Amino acid sequence: MSTAPQNEPRTSPTPSGAVALPSVGARGRARSGTTTDVALVATFAAFIAVCALLPSIPVAGIPVPITLQTFGVLLAGVVLGPRRGAAAVGLYLAVGLAGMPVFAQATGGLAVVAKPSFGYLIAFPLAAALAGYVASLARRVRPALRPFVLFGAAMSGSLVFIHPIGIAVMGWRLDLDPGAAIALGATFVPGDVIKNMLVAVVAAAIFRAFPDMLRVRR
Amino acid sequence: MITFESVAVRAESTPGAPDVTILAGVDLHLVERRVAVVGANGSGKSTLARLVNGLVLPTDGRVLVDGLDTARDGAAIRRRVGFVFTDPDAQLVMPTPREDVALSLRRLTLDAAERAERVHGVLARFGLAAHAEVSVHALSGGQKQLLALAGVLATEPAILVCDEPTTLLDLRWRRVVDELLDSLDQQVVLVTHDLDAAARADRVLVVDGGRIVADGDAWGAIETYRDRMAVR
Amino acid sequence: MSRRRRSPWIGPLGLYSPGSTPLHRAPVGAKLTALALLGLAVVLVRGPVGALALLAVAAAAAAVARQPARATLTGLVPVLATAAGLAAFQWWQQGLAAAIEVSVDLLTLVVAAGVVTATTPADRMLDALERAARPLRHVGLRPESFALSVALMLRTVPALVQTAAEVRDAARARGLERNPRALLVPAAVRTVARARTTGAALAARGLGE
Numbered sequence: 001m002s003t004a005p006q007n008e009p010r011t012s013p014t015p016s017g018a019v020a021l022p023s024v025g026a027r028g029r030a031r032s033g034t035t036t037d038v039a040l041v042a043t044f045a046a047f048i049a050v051c052a053l054l055p056s057i058p059v060a061g062i063p064v065p066i067t068l069q070t071f072g073v074l075l076a077g078v079v080l081g082p083r084r085g086a087a088a089v090g091l092y093l094a095v096g097l098a099g100m101p102v103f104a105q106a107t108g109g110l111a112v113v114a115k116p117s118f119g120y121l122i123a124f125p126l127a128a129a130l131a132g133y134v135a136s137l138a139r140r141v142r143p144a145l146r147p148f149v150l151f152g153a154a155m156s157g158s159l160v161f162i163h164p165i166g167i168a169v170m171g172w173r174l175d176l177d178p179g180a181a182i183a184l185g186a187t188f189v190p191g192d193v194i195k196n197m198l199v200a201v202v203a204a205a206i207f208r209a210f211p212d213m214l215r216v217r218r
Numbered sequence: 219m220i221t222f223e224s225v226a227v228r229a230e231s232t233p234g235a236p237d238v239t240i241l242a243g244v245d246l247h248l249v250e251r252r253v254a255v256v257g258a259n260g261s262g263k264s265t266l267a268r269l270v271n272g273l274v275l276p277t278d279g280r281v282l283v284d285g286l287d288t289a290r291d292g293a294a295i296r297r298r299v300g301f302v303f304t305d306p307d308a309q310l311v312m313p314t315p316r317e318d319v320a321l322s323l324r325r326l327t328l329d330a331a332e333r334a335e336r337v338h339g340v341l342a343r344f345g346l347a348a349h350a351e352v353s354v355h356a357l358s359g360g361q362k363q364l365l366a367l368a369g370v371l372a373t374e375p376a377i378l379v380c381d382e383p384t385t386l387l388d389l390r391w392r393r394v395v396d397e398l399l400d401s402l403d404q405q406v407v408l409v410t411h412d413l414d415a416a417a418r419a420d421r422v423l424v425v426d427g428g429r430i431v432a433d434g435d436a437w438g439a440i441e442t443y444r445d446r447m448a449v450r
Numbered sequence: 451m452s453r454r455r456r457s458p459w460i461g462p463l464g465l466y467s468p469g470s471t472p473l474h475r476a477p478v479g480a481k482l483t484a485l486a487l488l489g490l491a492v493v494l495v496r497g498p499v500g501a502l503a504l505l506a507v508a509a510a511a512a513a514v515a516r517q518p519a520r521a522t523l524t525g526l527v528p529v530l531a532t533a534a535g536l537a538a539f540q541w542w543q544q545g546l547a548a549a550i551e552v553s554v555d556l557l558t559l560v561v562a563a564g565v566v567t568a569t570t571p572a573d574r575m576l577d578a579l580e581r582a583a584r585p586l587r588h589v590g591l592r593p594e595s596f597a598l599s600v601a602l603m604l605r606t607v608p609a610l611v612q613t614a615a616e617v618r619d620a621a622r623a624r625g626l627e628r629n630p631r632a633l634l635v636p637a638a639v640r641t642v643a644r645a646r647t648t649g650a651a652l653a654a655r656g657l658g659e
Binding site for chain 3: 268355
């Protein structure tokens with residue numbers, strides 16, 4: 001009757017081995033609600049910075065290693081929801097523009113405004129917000145189908161905002177004709193499909209470890 | 219003085235599934251200076267600790283600290299009750315020790331000079347003055363836990379709740395932190411797996427399966443705990 | 451003494467290094483404005499000579515702030531590598547002048563941003579940002595949370611880098627280093643777990659009210 005293991009299922013060990021306290025229901029979570037939002041937003045902004053700064057990772061099966069900046073941006077949107085996701089990306093951009101080198105290749109400061117790739121940065125918060133909004137639909141489907149909805153959410157962010165705005169600004173800055181700009185921009189799309197599949201897999205794992213992250217969306 | 223009045227905490231685990239009971243039927247009146255809480259992983263002892271400063275609110279019943287209800291007077295409760303977590307890394311917010319302690323003092327309205335002086339005093343008291351400007355990330359685990367304690371004690375709370383503060387530390391740092399906790403004037407509620415530390419408490423609570431199964435002086439309670447943990 | 455485990459490329463993210471030079475004592479707002487103006491100058495000033503002159507300005511600022519030359523250069527190694535790659539590409543594409551300008555501009559901004567970080571304690575940076583963010587109150591953003599978020603983000607970056615390294619080692623130990631799932635899932639789950647603990651810790655310290 002008194003051995004420990006029978007109590008174990010109360011808290012579910014997360015894949016990392018850390019034990020998550022069961023999230024306490026509506027009455028219980030009032031207190032740390034806003035501070036948890038601040039912490040999630042700041043931590044995901046840091047996560048995006050690390051994704052942008054880390055050397056690109058090798059993926060079995062494709063020759064070119066992939067960089068993770070847009071992975072971080074869309075994961076923030078999908079995991080946190082539209083407002084907190086956009087806030088995390090906005091915080092990341094604000095800190096980068098203020099002069100901390102947190103953008104890809106350790107750049108930062110106002111110089112990025114002048115670069116042809118600035119359109120991609122402008123598109124990030126919008127993409128995170130849209131991805132977060134669409135990802136909320138994953139609540140309504142069976143867990144087995146969730147990764148597909150999450151992939152769709154990430155793809156919508158890429159296709160509606162990141163590529164169109166990124167390509168438009170690049171074409172304008174480099175004085176390219178629209179066809180050439182689109183062709184140049186389209187070279188990133190296959191990599192994005194792989195990254196967005198990773199977003200879906202990782203976000204699904206997070207929602208399994210912390211089910212309330214899918215329930216409480218802001 | 220901490221009072222639990224028929225407190226229960228239930229939480230939803232997976233959507234649609236029935237709520238899990240994390241703690242039930244807790245009635246306590248804690249006036250002792252040193253209270254230890256022991257129990258297995260997942261027994262509900264961390265939730266018990268979090269109830270004291272309103273990080274978790276009871277589903278049923280209420281928790282009172284010096285007459286204040288944790289559900290109604292959250293801000294006042296957290297000025298009165300400090301809380302230290304197991305992993306100091308997640309608790310330290312600012313890049314350097316000096317700034318982290320300064321952050322704690324933000325809500326006391328002090329001018330810059332007063333604040334700097336208080337910060338220096340607190341760091342000196344915890345033996346961290348030499349590390350004031352070092353990256354928090356570069357501190358050892360033990361130094362980080364001391365800093366977490368410094369950040370919490372800087373505002374001089376009346377009660378200190380510690381959730382397994384020494385679990386991640388080596389023996390030497392464990393002793394440093396234990397001695398520091400023993401030396402405090404505050405009422406201390408210590409959640410721990412370290413039975414030697416529990417044995418020094420004035421009162422020991424044993425939590426198992428979401429209930430208080432033993433409550434009394436260190437000797438009797440720890441015997442009960444050893445019995446329950448015995449593998450059969 | 452304390453062990454310092456820092457990947458070199460966190461270098462420019464830097465940390466405050468205490469001192470009493472004029473740059474340490476200068477108001478934060480002035481330093482941020484100067485950095486912004488330098489950024490603008492880098493964009494507006496064309497040609498390799500102008501670029502080198504601006505790099506000299508940034509280097510002079512680093513000297514005034516008494517930045518140890520050796521540590522600064524070590525921190526700059528990855529940026530130097532990027533700058534060299536960029537220079538080679540531009541040389542091939544647009545000639546030597548463009549190559550010098552683009553790569554030197556990059557160095558200028560990284561050095562200058564590093565000087566601002568190294569001479570400004572984060573809490574003073576926060577106070578400045580809090581003042582700057584005050585108008586955002588009207589759109590429902592609390593300036594204190596903004597300032598706190600900035601500090602928390604900067605403090606979290608090195609910790610997440612360490613997490614990433616640990617996760618990478620763990621994946622390597624199991625022969626999974628080419629499996630992005632084995633790298634990203636544990637890193638992301640630990641990131642969320644860390645954020646939630648930090649949120650509870652902030653609430654416990656009374657910083658949410």
